[in-house]
Amino acid sequence: MAHLLTSLAHAACNPDSETGALVPPIHPATTYERDPDGSYPKGYKYSRDGNPTRRQLENTLAELEGGISCRAFSSGMAASNAVIQSIPIGSHVLLPDDVYHGVRQLINEQFQGRGIQVTAVDMTHLDDIENAIRPNTGMIWVETPSNPLLQITDLSGVGQIASKNDILFVVDGTWTTPFLQRPFEYGADLVVHSLTKYLGGHSDTLGGAVITRADSERFEQLSKYQQQSGAVLDPFSSWLTLRGIRTLGVRLSHQCSTARQVATFLETRSEVRVVHYPGLSSHPGHELAAKQMDDFGAMLSFEADGGQDRAMAIAAAVKVFTRATSLGGTESLIEHRASIEGPETKTSPSLLRVSIGLEHPKDLIEDLERSLIKS
Ligand SMILES: Cc1ncc(COP(=O)(O)O)c(C=O)c1O
CATH class of the missing domain: 3.90.1150.10 (Aspartate Aminotransferase, domain 1)
Structure with missing residues (x-):
């Protein structure tokens, strides 16, 4: 397999068979033609449901992260929200006590009153994580290095705890990107990114992504949520993010x-x-x-x-x-x-x-x- 640097440099760059263009075009169309029999033979019908530029970005991110599938959202918070809403009502969630404040506020202010319980844990201690688990713990959310104290959590240790207790293990990989850290190697189930940061790389586009390590009912549901809630990444931002990824x-x-x-x-x-x-x-x-x-x-x-x-x-x-x-x-x-x-x-x-x-x-x-x- 090519070194990651090479995969990044070539991200979604396959010369177009019709024009020879090295860089893929942006597909701004919102709607797609049906065949006379009513079918959509090219696989696209409406841009919120699926868009070729967004799909290129999603496939690229899934491959770089070592996952199998990705959904791109309009911001990192929209991606985080999609993950949190996939947790059944009545569940308990473990959050680092040092974490991006937007995620803490989203869970505390939007989800806690609607049946999601939260415990903030010092994730530099695996014992603290294990001791905080309840019978209804449904997700462990990890950010390493953490924000803003740059604390380090043992991904492999959390992976073992999550797997032993059958708990969804989510890593916010925004600060590391797959270039520095690949959480699936340590047992994470989902990786979340704010594309607004290093992946976009130029402070000129918002975006978010959720990548899954394996097929799951939850990821299917999350994909449906992306379409139905509509917080999809637009084609221009998808294209800009792909451009950022190459460098x-x-x-x-x-x-x-x-x-x-x-x-x-x-x-x-x-x-x-x-x-x-x-x-x-x-x-x-x-x-x-x-x-x-x-x-x-x-x-x-x-x-x-x-x-x-x-x-x-x-x-x-x-x-x-x-x-x-x-x-x-x-x-x-x-x-x-x-x-x-x-x-x-x-x-x-x-x-x-x-x-x-x-x-x-x-x-x-x-x-x-x-x-x-x-x-
Ligand atoms: C670690 C981390 N996760 C998520 C987000 C949210 O991303 P966005 O601003 O794209 O919604 C941020 C934003 O600063 C972040 O630093």
Whole structure:
């Protein structure tokens, strides 16, 4: 099998038999012609039910992730919502206590009052996960590295617990993509992505995806839900995401290398109390991350010595970084995470989250050094 870098570079690029075009066209049509006998011989009838550009993206993602099928949604949250709604009413769900706040809010505010129970667990301890399981636990949701503390969860350990207890094991792979981590190898049943981040890669398109490791009634139901609820990914966004995927390997390799240099620099600074980056040997999940990830990712966070005021002053002083939320684009971002997570956040007010982009590492480090001194 080709190296992942090669599969990425060629993603959905088969020269068109009619025109020789290397890059597939975008199919914006919403409806498709029937034959005189009323059938749809080419397999498409209405774009919400199925669209050739979206299908190309779905097939590409399924293949890269090592799964068998994928459904692409209008955002990462639409994809997450589709997974959560597939859990039977009355079920109990385990969620990391450090997790993307949008997923926590979705479950707490939209599902908890309608018969889904939730327990937030420290997923760095397999014992805590096992002890939190109830007879009605229907899903374990994992995010590793976690957001925003970059905690590492043992995917293989969770896979064994989930399989032993017959619980759906879902991994949000947004921060890693299949280029860095492939959760199906550790027993995950479903992988969810926000395509808005590294897969799209240019901060210009929203998208989400759910990929399944195996055929299941649940995935059939989830596919039906995609059609019926209508939160499908549009053809242009599907096409843009495919374009992003072709450069994912080189982008992420550079971003991971820069992130390691930035984290190493930050660790030397007296203005910084702690750096959260699994690529640092001081990180408690470093060895586990080295085992289950191909590289340590391009997200990191750090806590300013001096609380919220100093954190805000650092963010206020940057010139190469941009103060903005999100991640995975070509430009490096810095954000005061607690203020975006809202009043119920448990994130320290001194924490700044950083998404490393494609700039030269020296420029980023100099920008941070100047901002730290000024703060
Ligand atoms: C880990 C993770 N999962 C899911 C999402 C939601 O994705 P979207 O913004 O595409 O809905 C995000 C967004 O920041 C995220 O970071």
